[in-house]
Amino acid sequence: MTTTNSSETIQIYRVYIKAAPETVWEAITKPEWTVQYGYAPLSEYELRAGGTFRSYANEGMKALGCPDVISDGEVIEVDPPRKLVQTWRMTMTPEMASEAFTRVTYDLVPVRGGVTKLTVTHDVTGAPMWAAIMRGESEPHGAGGGWSEILSGLKTLLETGQQLPFQSGPE
Amino acid sequence: MDDNLVFKALGDPTRRFLLDLLFEREGRTLSELESQVDMTRIGVMKHLRLLEAAGLVVTRRSGREKLHYLNPVPIRLIHDRWIDKYTARHASALANLKTTLEEQK
Numbered sequence: 001m002t003t004t005n006s007s008e009t010i011q012i013y014r015v016y017i018k019a020a021p022e023t024v025w026e027a028i029t030k031p032e033w034t035v036q037y038g039y040a041p042l043s044e045y046e047l048r049a050g051g052t053f054r055s056y057a058n059e060g061m062k063a064l065g066c067p068d069v070i071s072d073g074e075v076i077e078v079d080p081p082r083k084l085v086q087t088w089r090m091t092m093t094p095e096m097a098s099e100a101f102t103r104v105t106y107d108l109v110p111v112r113g114g115v116t117k118l119t120v121t122h123d124v125t126g127a128p129m130w131a132a133i134m135r136g137e138s139e140p141h142g143a144g145g146g147w148s149e150i151l152s153g154l155k156t157l158l159e160t161g162q163q164l165p166f167q168s169g170p171e
Numbered sequence: 172m173d174d175n176l177v178f179k180a181l182g183d184p185t186r187r188f189l190l191d192l193l194f195e196r197e198g199r200t201l202s203e204l205e206s207q208v209d210m211t212r213i214g215v216m217k218h219l220r221l222l223e224a225a226g227l228v229v230t231r232r233s234g235r236e237k238l239h240y241l242n243p244v245p246i247r248l249i250h251d252r253w254i255d256k257y258t259a260r261h262a263s264a265l266a267n268l269k270t271t272l273e274e275q276k
Contacts, residue, residue, distance in 0.1 A: 010198060012229045012231060012242060013229075013243070013244050014226060014229050014244060016226070119229070135243075145247060147244070148243045148246075148247035152244065152247045152248055164251060
């Protein structure tokens with residue numbers, strides 16, 4: 001499903017959003033935005049190379065028994081509003097926390113008419129469970145649609161101001 | 172992203188087959204894809220170009236090679252637009268997953 005090429009496993013996602021790169025950047029890196037789309041975690045970035053990244057369970061997740069910190073990582077490269085590179089590990093369960101740290105690169109490129117081309121490159125080498133979730137393979141088990149859903153939610157939020165209702169798996 | 176382009180791209184069996192190949196395993200070169208399809212290299216390139224224009228395929232250079240990846244986001248956007256399967260239960264998916272994983276133990 002995901003790539004195995006020269007021992008790398010990479011997923012790439014791209015979406016065009018009618019918003020300035022600065023706005024998209026804010027929506028990726030600021031907690032008041034991250035709680036409004038995708039899995040809606042509260043994400044905290046120390047926006048400098050070597051800074052800490054953490055995302056916290058929102059109220060809904062906590063009510064369902066999630067640990068406080070649901071993912072963590074390190075900021076590798078910060079070039080606002082063009083490029084953000086970080087490591088990223090899921091810590092919701094001990095099994096997932098034992099997988100390798102993955103690496104996420106956000107590239108934001110302004111294109112015609114106030115549109116930003118956002119490309120997410122996720123190197124999921126050594127993290128097969130995380131890879132499957134971000135690919136949306138676990139959606140039937142209630143794990144959401146991964147990157148496709150996160151980026152769709154981001155697009156809807158920035159273009160319409162509306163939150164995409166969350167797809168919460170089998171009823 | 173243009174819905175018309177996505178529908179057009181999906182409207183051809185060879186292009187759907189190419190997407191299926193990338194769904195199975197991504198990061199394939201043109202030569203790898205070409206070997207799976209009964210069609211000339213030029214023909215496969217044309218199909219890939221249309222898939223790229225529709226945003227369904229994204230390419231990335233790795234050394235001398237151009238690797239092709241499936242980008243599922245445009246399909247998701249169409250799904251969001253046309254298939255109203257959403258409920259209001261907000262952000263419980265990861266919690267559900269946790270439960271699922273724990274139950275599997």
